[in-house]
Amino acid sequence: MIIDRIKDRIYASVFEYETVAPDEMKWESHRAYIDLHVPLLGEECIFWAPVEELASVVDYSPDNDRESDAGTVHVLFSCGWSQG
Numbered sequence: 001m002i003i004d005r006i007k008d009r010i011y012a013s014v015f016e017y018e019t020v021a022p023d024e025m026k027w028e029s030h031r032a033y034i035d036l037h038v039p040l041l042g043e044e045c046i047f048w049a050p051v052e053e054l055a056s057v058v059d060y061s062p063d064n065d066r067e068s069d070a071g072t073v074h075v076l077f078s079c080g081w082s083q084g
Contacts, residue, residue: 019044027069031060047073 011033019042029051037044049071058068 022047022073026057027054027071027073029054029060029067029069030065031067032062032065043078045078046076048076049073 022045025047027047027049037046049069051069054069054071054073056067057070060067
């Protein structure tokens, strides 16, 4: 993972990982920041749900702006690049 700070309010993190099926996914929510995912290879689906409809599994941590959630989520969009 590479983390780079751009000015004081924008952070960039670079990850390499295998995507998993939605029923295997651990959901997370944020209060201070939003995640922008840009897959360079493969495909990733982005899901969303109103926080009010999710149940907290791990309490919110202001240190990493993350709360782990469970509940029904909806597909927002699917994006990715294919090698070909």
